[in-house]
């Protein structure tokens with residue numbers, strides 16, 4: 601079973617094999633965690649995003665692509681595109697679930713053993729935080745249950761206090 605942990609902090613500081621970016625489908629950068637990753641990582645990440653975009657036309661919602669990590673302390677950045685929350689009837693939950701599972705599959709394909717996730721879609725994309733946390737944890741648990749031992753450590757990096765408390769309550773209900 602992969603160790604699942606929660607950190608209250610900044611994903612760009614994480615020394616893991618892969619950090620996940622909550623990107624947008626253009627792969628050309630944006631605000632929030634996407635902006636923070638490109639700022640801290642430098643231009644090499646964006647250059648590879650542009651190559652991918654030229655090759656395959658960006659990244660669809662729920663899917664994931666992988667690039668170098670520039671100056672970041674991680675080895676790779678996995679860019680996934682979360683759903684924009686509308687009203688919950690547009691398969692938002694399925695698409696968010698796919699972001700986590702597809703990122704984990706990509707990590708395994710690249711022999712990356714530790715991975716850090718931000719709280720995908722819960723910023724600019726407006727996904728309700730409680731539902732997003734439950735879906736994220738369900739996706740990660742489903743993945744680790746059926747891919748035993750392939751990933752050693754999964755970290756949920758919560759930037760805001762509300763998400764940190766939510767994840768703590770779901771994963772460590774006694775505390």
Ligand code: ADP
Nearest residue numbers: 610611622632633636719721722723724725759
């Ligand atoms: P989205 O468009 O998928 O909603 P955002 O970047 O707006 O993406 O927000 C996703 C989550 O990332 C939010 O919970 C936000 O608080 C968080 N976030 C913003 N900056 C960072 C950072 N440096 N490290 C980790 N998480 C971050």
